[in-house]
Amino acid sequence: MAAARDYVGAHARWRQRYGPVYTVRDVTGTTVMIADPELTRTVFATADPDAFEAVAPATFDVLLGRRSLLLLSGRAHRRERKLLRAPFCPRALGAWSESMAQITREQFGAGAVGERVEVVARSRRVTLEVIVRVIFGADASQVEAFVEVVEAMMGAFNPAFFMGPAGRRRVLGYERYRLASAHLDILLMAQIQRARAEAGTGSGRGDLLSRLIAAGAGEDAELQDEAIRDELRTLLIGGHETTTVSLAWALHYLGRDPALRERLRAELRELGVRPGNPSNHELGPKAPLMQAVIAETLRIRPAAGQVFRTLAKPMVVGDWVLPAGVVVSPSITLIHHDPALYPDPERFDPERFLGERPKPGTYFPFGGGAHRCLGAEFSRLELAVALTTLLTEFELELERGSPIPWRRTGLTLGPAKGIWMRRRDRSDVDQLAAAE
Template sequence: MSEAPTVGAAGSATLGTDRLVSTEPKLPPAPGLPSGLLKLAFVAARRPTTDWLTRRYGRCFTLRVPVFGNTVVVSDPALTKQIFTTSPDVLHNIQPNLSRLLGPGSVFALDGVDHRVRRKLLTPPFHGKSIKAYEQIVIEETLREVESWPQGTEFATLEPMMHVTLNIILRAIFGADGFELERLRDLIPRWVTLGSRLAVLPSPSRELPWTPWEKLAQYRREYENLVDTLVSRAERDPNFEDRTDVLSLFLRSSYEDGSKMTRGEIGDELLTLLAAGHETTASTLAWAFERISRHPEVLRRLVAEAETDDNSYRQATIFEVQRNRTVIDFSGRHVAVSAYELGEWTVPQGYSVIVSLNQLHENPEMFSDPDRFDPQRFLDARPNTFAWVPFGGGTRRCIGAAFANMEMDVVLRTVLRNFTIGTTTTPGEKWHSRGVAYTPKKGGRVVVYRRNAPTNQC
């Protein structure tokens, strides 16, 4: 026992003048299994391992996992709320994080004041009114991709959706065209695929020749050269002040002291937006096609609504896909203070705290019959802020959440207006881990038939 300060949910320190406050760790239960076995299970099958541990030890348990070390895993909504509302000065971003792949200028690399200032600078381009301007790009890229879709023959939607989301990001966010657009179209899928697989593995202390890490570094150097060209071209553009791509908006933005983001920081942030919004959005769309093709009544309502200006049922369907087939399975923090009071537990400095998003989304106390795919649940009530968290939560909630939601909404509307999607009674596709994201194992396979000539109705 001591009078050293501890930190609670709001992040305020108390010296315990009226009572003695223990700073001794009081950790949630830990599995009584060999550490090596648990580590192997977590690497080989992270999601089913977490599912089993939750059933066995409850919605808060302690684990030692590769990369993140000593970790408390949470899937209780009340504890999730506490974590997401705790001061970022108390809970930093999880270590290590994606900044080791995205670069030191990424918002993932920042904490405290630096993080707050950067987020304030990044937020304006992703307000609802701002992203409305990008809808036509989404329609154009969707129509361009679906032009080659086979009719009457089953095919996987994941790869086409990867093409669509990548092209949208390269045009709307990077402002790319011509040679640079084609080079990025070729480079980014290879970078994202390799980066996703390496993100869940420890990083080497130095670049090793003839390894995937060296290949990733080569991709990075080519990317930086292309972004440097795009920045220079934007700055020379006589219509620079009127450009709406996010790269140009970043170039025109400045901090309160008048300083601007460096080219390196802009490149890292663009890559962050791409990595966060390309594979995840495409994977969710592939799951959407996989889900609605197996639920004829849902599909019927979506088709009817797509002929109108309404999108309430389509939004509910997107929310339910994100809940029922969660693409990103955890959101993490790092305890930066000497002791963090998490509910009844005391978590010591240096521990990771991971919120299991898929376990939250499958909690029967928050979502009745959670295995059932039912968009109606999101028409009857809005998602609970701390039970439905596909974009994470708190000050580190995905900046591009509104942009991704607009993308998914417009892509689905465009496809539904132009194609009839066949239904199937085959079992749902199993999960497939791509490292960071979870996709349909067979790629979200569907059969479609063209309804009419392509339309770009807004």
């Protein structure tokens, strides 16, 4: 299929040929793509909470598990979303930022001047460890087991598994994927049992898993272990790769624009960010330019190409009446790259986000409406903390400034090849920081 080979290019061609609304049929079923901001607002702003059967097609259970929030609808969806919202509140997020900074330091590490660093792989390790240590509460001795099984699982994953139980069993590599997936479930259930045991003694460590168990501890509200496991799978699989590619792209674009990079460093210094300052992880995310850099990265290179909404009942979208069972899918890539909304859309320009906020329906890297991604603020915080740490404590120079192809790489859209940088002497940067 054309989209499997060149997702971005294929959808751009279909948009040009068929207009802002067109139908795609593939292994997941029938999808109506929407590349119009007004119609996107209609989908996200629907007043009926039961209009959607699920956020993702049902066959995504092979990846997320049957009890994932993304596959629930109606009362079950609202209940679990309410329980999941508490651990992601701003107060809880702030408590994790120092751990995020420390993991970034460990993974990018000190090295010799001139050493080559492949930032996609380093970023992936950062985001994996953040989830395993901060969300799951795993200690250092358990991290490698999680990393190993996730790499094995995603290395064996094939989008053809979305065909459904009967079809996926005929796909080469499915048994290897299934075994790795079962191993991941064993590790997750062990963490859940550990967190439950610690909750009973009052010695929980404050990780998201412990908070999730505490949030569901009331009468008739307790999440079953299978449901918690599948939510952890969703956070792990959906969260680490999307933040990975966003961090790698941000480093790429900052590397292509030294003036912007130094301007961002100057803003961080004005806020009090300095090498060795223990408050850097709190100060960096407050920088307006930092937030604009992150927002523009998510606009120009969103990790997800589209938003999925499976209709539980017919819906009127513009001039069309769409039947139940159809997947309505606002296109992130097409709307984010619409020159009528973002002039010269392939130009990386954080100034777009330093003034007026984007209008509804024109910017939605994490989806929108009642089903917007619960991990959006977690991801933004992780990006801000990692970038602050890297800009303050490391000096990395992009090896090549030319554009890198943007392709589907597994589940996400990301760099088609590695992004290589070299370590440089930080003495000039440190002297400037000391002088100020």
